[in-house]
Amino acid sequence: xxxxxxxxxxxxxxxxxxxxxxxxxxxxxxxxxxxxxxxxxxxxxxxxxxxxxxxxxxxxxxxxxxxxxxxxxxxxxxxxxxxxxxxxxxxxxxxxxxxxxxxxxxxxxxxxxxxxxxxxxxxxxxxxxxxxxxxxxxxxxxxxxxxxxxxxxxxxxxxxxxxxxxxxxxxxxxxxxxxxxxxxxxxxxxxxxxxxxxxxxxxxxxxxxxxxxxxxxxxxxxxxxxxxxxxxxxxxxxxxxxxxxxxxxxxxxxxxxxxxxxxxxxxxxxxxxxxxxxxxxxxxxxxxxxxxxxxxxxxxxxxxxx
Amino acid sequence: xxxxxxxxxxxxxxxxxxxxxxxxxxxxxxxxxxxxxxxxxxxxxxxxxxxxxxxxxxxxxxxxxxxxxxxxxxxxxxxxxxxxxxxxxxxxxxxxxxxxxxxxxxxxxxxxxxxxxxxxxxxxxxxxxxxxxxxxxxxxxxxxxxxxxxxxxxxxxxxxxxxxxxxxxxxxxxxxxxxxxxxxxxxxxxxxxxxxxxxxxxxxxxxxxxxxxxxxxxxxxxxxxxxxxxxxxxxxxxxxxxxxxxxxxxxxxxxxxxxxxxxxxxxxxxxxxxxxxxxxxxxxxxxxxxxxxxxxxxxxxxxxxxxxxxxxxxxxxxxxxxxxxxxxxxxxxxxxxxxxxxxxxxxxxxxxxxxxxxxxxxxxxxxxxxxxxxxxxxxxxxxxxxxxxxxxxxxxxxxxxxxxxxxxxxxxxxxxxxxxxxxxxxxxxxxxxxxxxxxxxxxxxxxxxxxxxxxxxxxxxxxxxxxxxxxxxxxxxxxxxxxxxxxxxxxxxxxxxxxxxxxxxxxxxxxxxxxxxxx
Numbered sequence: 029x030x031x032x033x034x035x036x037x038x039x040x041x042x043x044x045x046x047x048x049x050x051x052x053x054x055x056x057x058x059x060x061x062x063x064x065x066x067x068x069x070x071x072x073x074x075x076x077x078x079x080x081x082x083x084x085x086x087x088x089x090x091x092x093x094x095x096x097x098x099x100x101x102x103x104x105x106x107x108x109x110x111x112x113x114x115x116x117x118x119x120x121x122x123x124x125x126x127x128x129x130x131x132x133x134x135x136x137x138x139x140x141x142x143x144x145x146x147x148x149x150x151x152x153x154x155x156x157x158x159x160x161x162x163x164x165x166x167x168x169x170x171x172x173x174x175x176x177x178x179x180x181x182x183x184x185x186x187x188x189x190x191x192x193x194x195x196x197x198x199x200x201x202x203x204x205x206x207x208x209x210x211x212x213x214x215x216x217x218x219x220x221x222x223x224x225x226x227x228x229x230x231x232x233x234x235x236x237x238x239x240x241x242x243x244x245x246x247x248x249x250x251x252x253x254x255x256x257x258x259x260x261x262x263x264x265x266x267x268x269x270x271x272x273x274x275x276x277x278x279x280x281x282x283x284x285x286x287x288x289x290x291x292x293x294x295x296x297x298x299x300x301x302x303x304x305x306x307x308x309x310x311x312x313x314x315x316x317x318x319x320x321x322x323x324x325x326x327x328x329x330x331x332x333x334x
Numbered sequence: 335x336x337x338x339x340x341x342x343x344x345x346x347x348x349x350x351x352x353x354x355x356x357x358x359x360x361x362x363x364x365x366x367x368x369x370x371x372x373x374x375x376x377x378x379x380x381x382x383x384x385x386x387x388x389x390x391x392x393x394x395x396x397x398x399x400x401x402x403x404x405x406x407x408x409x410x411x412x413x414x415x416x417x418x419x420x421x422x423x424x425x426x427x428x429x430x431x432x433x434x435x436x437x438x439x440x441x442x443x444x445x446x447x448x449x450x451x452x453x454x455x456x457x458x459x460x461x462x463x464x465x466x467x468x469x470x471x472x473x474x475x476x477x478x479x480x481x482x483x484x485x486x487x488x489x490x491x492x493x494x495x496x497x498x499x500x501x502x503x504x505x506x507x508x509x510x511x512x513x514x515x516x517x518x519x520x521x522x523x524x525x526x527x528x529x530x531x532x533x534x535x536x537x538x539x540x541x542x543x544x545x546x547x548x549x550x551x552x553x554x555x556x557x558x559x560x561x562x563x564x565x566x567x568x569x570x571x572x573x574x575x576x577x578x579x580x581x582x583x584x585x586x587x588x589x590x591x592x593x594x595x596x597x598x599x600x601x602x603x604x605x606x607x608x609x610x611x612x613x614x615x616x617x618x619x620x621x622x623x624x625x626x627x628x629x630x631x632x633x634x635x636x637x638x639x640x641x642x643x644x645x646x647x648x649x650x651x652x653x654x655x656x657x658x659x660x661x662x663x664x665x666x667x668x669x670x671x672x673x674x675x676x677x678x679x680x681x682x683x684x685x686x687x688x689x690x691x692x693x694x695x696x697x698x699x700x701x702x703x704x705x706x707x708x709x710x711x712x713x714x715x716x717x718x719x720x721x722x723x724x725x726x727x728x729x730x731x732x733x734x735x736x737x738x739x740x741x742x743x744x745x746x747x748x749x750x751x752x753x754x755x756x757x758x759x760x761x762x763x764x765x766x767x768x769x770x771x772x773x774x775x776x777x778x779x780x781x782x783x784x785x786x787x788x789x790x791x792x793x794x795x796x797x798x799x800x801x802x803x804x805x806x807x808x809x810x811x812x813x814x815x816x817x818x819x820x821x822x823x824x825x826x827x828x829x830x831x832x833x834x835x836x837x838x839x840x841x842x843x844x845x846x847x848x849x850x851x852x853x
Contacts, residue, residue, distance in 0.1 A: 060727030
């Protein structure tokens with residue numbers, strides 16, 4: 029197992045390197061002059077040229093890339109071209125917010141999604157199944173900027189139970205986590221249902237029922253764990269997505285996470301910010317995927333990594 | 335209170351400048367409390383000479399003061415300066431400074447400090463985007479501890495107005511030298527509020543400066559919170575999480591009118607919105623076509639529908655609050671006239687004028703919707719516009735190309751004359767020395783008469799004379815129609831009744847110097 033983990037970690041190095049090159053190239057292919065955006069419409073060309081020189085944009089692309097990679101190896105992501113703040117600090121300040129929101133959102137999604145999926149699967153094609161799956165469809169279809177605003181309207185403006193926007197204590201986390209969790213819960217619910225249905229039709233479940241086990245025991249002990257494998261895959265993928273920043277949720281709830289940092293960086297052509305955020309997100313993705321693979325082995329003893 | 339509110343609403347409706355401070359009830363302000371402003375975007379930098387955007391300037395101006403100040407009424411009053419004299423040749427300015435003022439870190443504000451700040455802004459290595467505001471200054475010398483002398487390469491009348499700009503703010507030389515590049519995140523000025531913390535992407539917090547040289551602020555603390563989503567910002571105001579919401583979407587005004595806990599204040603802005611034509615290339619090198627478009631667009635309809643009435647149809651390239659403004663004219667909405675002009679230029683329904691119209695989305699209030707309205711309105715006159723919606727960064731790069739390679743035919747932009755002086759609102763946009771990428775004349779407009787007038791406006795000291803010069807220049811400009819003149823934006827701000835004395839400045843700033851919280 030450990031050898032496998034080390035091998036996977038080593039394999040992730042070329043992946044990260046590839047991502048670094050891609051993002052480096054892409055921010056430069058996108059039209060728009062970062063120096064002009066920083067200087068604003070009113071600044072003279074002389075100032076714009078000066079800023080471009082300060083940013084090193086007047087040097088050949090390959091040399092810029094070499095400098096960038098060299099600095100990253102030393103842990104130096106540079107400074108934001110707009111705010112002049114060290115990029116590592118900017119990302120480090122936003123990352124915990126993103127992790128908090130993603131974790132809370134995923135918690136909501138897993139609890140709601142898995143329960144809904146199983147309830148549906150136990151009584152397939154019943155009215156309960158229809159209702160649950162309709163709700164799941166609605167959750168999946170509702171745009172976050174609408175459902176988020178509705179939640180703010182109900183729980184912050186009308187009822188006054190929860191804060192409308194911003195970060196702070198646990199209370200601030202509830203609405204964004206529910207908003208973020210809702211769409212993911214819908215995906216997980218649908219996946220859990222189909223996975224559970226498949227397992228419930230398998231021979232060993234028939235055997236378990238045949239030997240007279242109570243239905244609850246059949247579902248909890250025999251079906252549930254086996255139905256989990258595909259669900260874990262989905263949860264893992266979703267975790268990666270959530271970590272890469274739930275931009276819309278972060279925007280609606282004024283949540284200073286990495287998604288907003290990235291989007292603001294792109295709009296301002298703040299190359300160092302974009303490069304660092306994308307790299308961090310890519311690393312998060314790689315790590316989550318590895319964790320998912322390891323979890324397979326934990327859930328299903330038949331899976332070994334040698 | 336009700337009468338006061340009715341008064342506010344009445345003034346707002348006429349589009350006049352509303353200052354809630356002026357309308358504040360005769361109640362003694364109470365000290366203390368934290369006032370929270372919900373802003374759409376975070377500040378970018380708090381190092382004054384590097385600021386280019388109004389959210390940064392709004393935050394900065396509470397901590398960092400300039401030599402002079404532009405009041406919301408458009409007057410220039412001394413701030414850290416006490417007064418100045420100009421030599422008869424108009425090239426030497428002697429500025430007397432306020433004495434006994436200290437920066438928040440204890441460093442005295444004196445002639446040396448003022449010189450340090452002006453020299454820093456003038457140093458090309460600082461890369462100050464607004465360096466051009468004072469770039470005519472060739473030397474700054476210290477006369478005595480409270481007097482500085484500036485020499486300009488030619489008489490330069492707008493200098494006083496330019497001293498009011500936030501980027502010419504006076505910052506502690508000690509802090510600037512000690513913190514270097516990190517200064518941008520912890521500014522030290524002389525203002526009524528002191529910097530406390532900046533949680534990037536979330537909030538900037540300031541506390542009252544109890545050693546302030548002027549009238550001290552009432553509030554203990556001020557917070558500028560970033561709430562990017564318009565709907566969420568309004569909801570936060572309704573929920574009472576914030577006291578002030580900037581940039582309330584015009585479509586929300588109707589719904590919010592009946593609110594008990596807050597008012598929606600509609601205030602003028604110094605920002606003019608226009609559609610520029612490239613006057614050096616076909617088809618818009620023909621002035622008849624430029625005038626035809628000006629006649630074909632019903633600006634009143636755009637203001638009333640797309641902007642819910644929260645804007646003012648332009649009658650000059652600059653707005654009334656700018657020194658040097660005078661009402662010039664508005665192209666009447668007249669389809670027959672437009673069609674006649676088109677016919678004269680050789681176009682007809684059978685052979686319509688076709689052009690590509692570039693515009694940004696989300697930069698100005700309802701910009702994309704306004705572009706679509708223009709497209710629809712001019713079609714009735716037989717003009718076919720193809721819309722190209724662009725992201726701001728790409729748009730700026732496209733419209734900023736030099737004349738030989740710039741093939742943009744029509745583009746939508748805005749310009750805020752934030753110094754409150756006509757020079758800033760006209761020179762960079764219409765003088766032929768300011769074609770992009772050097773200046774901001776993206777129409778490649780060149781008229782020798784206008785050039786001469788704008789040059790004279792700069793060097794003439796007498797304001798009444800300047801006003802005449804600018805009126806003449808604007809008449810020529812509007813007749814030449816290098817722009818499709820649209821409107822000036824309004825600022826729509828939600829303010830809770832508990833927050834008193836909040837001022838919405840036409841330079842797109844929220845000012846809390848005299849604000850207080852009603853318990």
